[in-house]
Amino acid sequence: MINLLDALLVIVLAMNLFALGTSRILSVIRIVGTQGALIGIIPLLMHEHLTIPSILASLAAIVLKGIVIPNIMIKALRDAQIKREIEPLIGFLPSILLGAAATAFSLLMSNHLAVTAQAASSLIISTSIASVLIGFIILTTRVKALSQVLGYLVLENGIYIFSLLLVEAIPLVVEMGMLLDLFVTVFVISIITNHINQAFSSMDTRRLSSLKE
Amino acid sequence: MAYPLILLPLLVAALALVVPSNRFRPWLVPPVAALHLALTVYVLANPSLATVSESLILDPMGRIVLLTVSVLFFLCSFYAAGYLKIRSERSNRIFVACLLAFLGLISLVAWSHHLGLMWVAIEGTTLVTAPLIYFNRTKLSIEATWKYLLVGSVGIALALLGTFFLAYSSMQDGMTASLSLIDLTGRATLLSKPWLRASFILLLVGYGTKMGLAPMHTWKPDAYGEAPGVVGAMLAGGVTSGAFLALTRIYQICTASGEGAFASRLLTFMGLFSIAVAGLFMIGQRDFKRMLAYSSVEHMGILTLGLGIGGPALFATVLHVVTNSMTKGTLFLSAGNIHRAYSSKLTDQVSGAIRRVPLSGSLFLAGFLAITGSPPFGPFISEFGILNGAFSAGRYLSAGLFLLFLLLVFIGMGRTVLKVTQGEIPPDIAAQPWKESFLTVAPVIAFMALVLLLGLYIPPPLRELIGDAAAWLENRV
Numbered sequence: 001m002i003n004l005l006d007a008l009l010v011i012v013l014a015m016n017l018f019a020l021g022t023s024r025i026l027s028v029i030r031i032v033g034t035q036g037a038l039i040g041i042i043p044l045l046m047h048e049h050l051t052i053p054s055i056l057a058s059l060a061a062i063v064l065k066g067i068v069i070p071n072i073m074i075k076a077l078r079d080a081q082i083k084r085e086i087e088p089l090i091g092f093l094p095s096i097l098l099g100a101a102a103t104a105f106s107l108l109m110s111n112h113l114a115v116t117a118q119a120a121s122s123l124i125i126s127t128s129i130a131s132v133l134i135g136f137i138i139l140t141t142r143v144k145a146l147s148q149v150l151g152y153l154v155l156e157n158g159i160y161i162f163s164l165l166l167v168e169a170i171p172l173v174v175e176m177g178m179l180l181d182l183f184v185t186v187f188v189i190s191i192i193t194n195h196i197n198q199a200f201s202s203m204d205t206r207r208l209s210s211l212k213e
Numbered sequence: 214m215a216y217p218l219i220l221l222p223l224l225v226a227a228l229a230l231v232v233p234s235n236r237f238r239p240w241l242v243p244p245v246a247a248l249h250l251a252l253t254v255y256v257l258a259n260p261s262l263a264t265v266s267e268s269l270i271l272d273p274m275g276r277i278v279l280l281t282v283s284v285l286f287f288l289c290s291f292y293a294a295g296y297l298k299i300r301s302e303r304s305n306r307i308f309v310a311c312l313l314a315f316l317g318l319i320s321l322v323a324w325s326h327h328l329g330l331m332w333v334a335i336e337g338t339t340l341v342t343a344p345l346i347y348f349n350r351t352k353l354s355i356e357a358t359w360k361y362l363l364v365g366s367v368g369i370a371l372a373l374l375g376t377f378f379l380a381y382s383s384m385q386d387g388m389t390a391s392l393s394l395i396d397l398t399g400r401a402t403l404l405s406k407p408w409l410r411a412s413f414i415l416l417l418v419g420y421g422t423k424m425g426l427a428p429m430h431t432w433k434p435d436a437y438g439e440a441p442g443v444v445g446a447m448l449a450g451g452v453t454s455g456a457f458l459a460l461t462r463i464y465q466i467c468t469a470s471g472e473g474a475f476a477s478r479l480l481t482f483m484g485l486f487s488i489a490v491a492g493l494f495m496i497g498q499r500d501f502k503r504m505l506a507y508s509s510v511e512h513m514g515i516l517t518l519g520l521g522i523g524g525p526a527l528f529a530t531v532l533h534v535v536t537n538s539m540t541k542g543t544l545f546l547s548a549g550n551i552h553r554a555y556s557s558k559l560t561d562q563v564s565g566a567i568r569r570v571p572l573s574g575s576l577f578l579a580g581f582l583a584i585t586g587s588p589p590f591g592p593f594i595s596e597f598g599i600l601n602g603a604f605s606a607g608r609y610l611s612a613g614l615f616l617l618f619l620l621l622v623f624i625g626m627g628r629t630v631l632k633v634t635q636g637e638i639p640p641d642i643a644a645q646p647w648k649e650s651f652l653t654v655a656p657v658i659a660f661m662a663l664v665l666l667l668g669l670y671i672p673p674p675l676r677e678l679i680g681d682a683a684a685w686l687e688n689r690v
Contacts, residue, residue, distance in 0.1 A: 169380040169390035177333030211435040
């Protein structure tokens with residue numbers, strides 16, 4: 001079980017780097033969606049005694065992150081008629097290197113952290129922190145509104161991985177609330193990106209610069 | 214008692230989505246607000262109703278926030294009805310539903326004693342307020358909404374990570390993780406210190422983004438500047454108070470675990486930094502609604518500073534939550550009225566507001582005097598109390614800087630406000646006479662009356678509530 005879990009987490013880390021290095025937005029949506037679904041499977045592997053609420057929460061996460069959100073985003077992408085992220089603030093190769101450095105940093109750091117409880121896998125904390133950092137990199141270096149949302153989703157995936165350590169602390173209501181919030185966030189954001197596209201004839205967030213001092 | 218306060222507004226919000234009449238729909242808000250206020254007062258008078266379950270408890274600090282937001286919302290609801298009557302050309306379906314949903318969610322914030330639940334509710338308030346900012350559907354309001362959502366969502370995501378770190382810090386020696394406030398303060402000394410510190414920083418950054426502390430305040434001038442005045446009042450007085458409540462939770466856990474000095478240093482620094490940044494950006498500010506946003510940054514800084522000083526400043530800090538909200542109500546609503554009377558919010562085009570809109574203009578001026586801490590208004594008492602607390606806690610440097618920055622703010626804000634209210638009305642605007650409507654002025658007068666009342670005489674029941682909350686923040690209850 002632990003081997004399988006470690007393998008999944010390594011795949012998640014690799015997907016982070018793919019998301020950083022791909023310019024086709026459609027591919028990034030698919031990668032991030034698959035990543036979300038994979039992370040949704042993890043709780044089913046981690047616990048020997050599965051309860052119905054935990055299975056439900058996992059299923060909801062898989063359906064939402066693997067199917068619903070990618071579809072909303074693909075629709076927004078079609079409406080906007082764009083295909084690629086061009087001229088990000090940092091090129092694709094340098095951003096992969098930066099992401100690799102972030103991953104290495106979080107792997108090294110987790111060796112020094114005071115780990116308070118025996119986790120199912122020591123990789124969980126470092127994968128989580130690496131995904132949060134990479135989400136941040138995507139969010140800050142991409143200029144298309146949809147790419148920034150994808151960065152937010154990677155960041156959210158990273159946070160979700162951390163929550164796997166804390167199943168007892170998070171009741172089903174709260175977990176569902178978090179998923180609902182994520183869904184509404186993406187839903188509202190994709191409406192807004194659509195309006196940005198109509199009003200500014202572009203999804204380039206650099207055009208959103210009228211409001212400043 | 215928690216369920217009616219939370220669910221009633223949410224249910225009526227759902228109802229608002231199906232009510233077909235654009236004229237009747239805004240009138241759903243005031244009755245709900247009145248009922249909400251009545252129920253709130255009833256709960257405060259009967260403390261036995263304040264515990265529903267382990268996750269839903271209205272503790273003394275939650276009471277202050279719930280009461281403040283309920284009063285704020287009650288007065289704003291009439292203004293909203295008046296405002297939507299003027300803007301009847303636009304569908305208000307989403308606007309009304311989101312307003313009501315906001316009331317339900319912020320009540321949940323005040324009640325929640327489970328930090329995960331609290332996070333869900335705060336994130337919810339971000340989401341339902343986004344369409345409110347977007348009401349005018351201009352290019353600028355799209356830009357403001359986008360920044361609000363993206364910066365807000367990322368900030369709140371960091372707060373979630375901080376919440377998880379906090380739960381993880383409680384997994385010591387085979388104990389199970391917990392996010393219940395009672396559990397966490399109860400076994401605070403057992404928490405893992407490195408994780409607790411990391412969690413505090415993330416929560417300060419996360420909820421600080423929501424409050425608008427510098428340097429995470431960048432979304433604030435845009436959102437407050439482009440949103441209708443009534444939404445600005447609700448954001449500056451309501452959402453920020455909810456986020457501040459979240460900050461007090463982690464502060465309590467830190468002090469209980471013996472990490473109080475660490476938390477206090479960071480809070481004091483962030484507080485002073487926010488006041489300074491707000492002061493600098495207010496100087497030469499030409500847009501009076503953006504100026505109000507910076508004033509909100511300043512007052513969130515004052516609250517954070519008060520929390521950082523702790524002990525002797527806590528009573529005044531809790532009082533400042535109330536006085537700040539009421540004064541922000543006055544300022545944002547009157548600014549909205551002035552904005553409409555001139556169709557502009559730039560000082561180049563707006564002058565002589567006291568003559569063109571005598572009531573709103575004078576209230577705006579009085580609100581400015583109040584918010585900058587002039588006697589005899591409420592914020593004077595609370596700001597002076599925080600300053601006093603800083604001196605008696607021996608924080609002379611913080612107190613000195615606080616005074617200096619307040620002066621800076623007074624000068625910066627004063628210039629803009631005087632330009633707006635004094636002087637001649639521009640001739641092209643003077644040609645079209647303007648009449649103030651009852652519904653958009655009466656709530657502002659009510660807010661101002663409350664601000665004045667709080668400065669002259671704090672009613673004993675309120676004084677008791679604030680005293681309880683201050684004691685609660687020190688973990689003395």
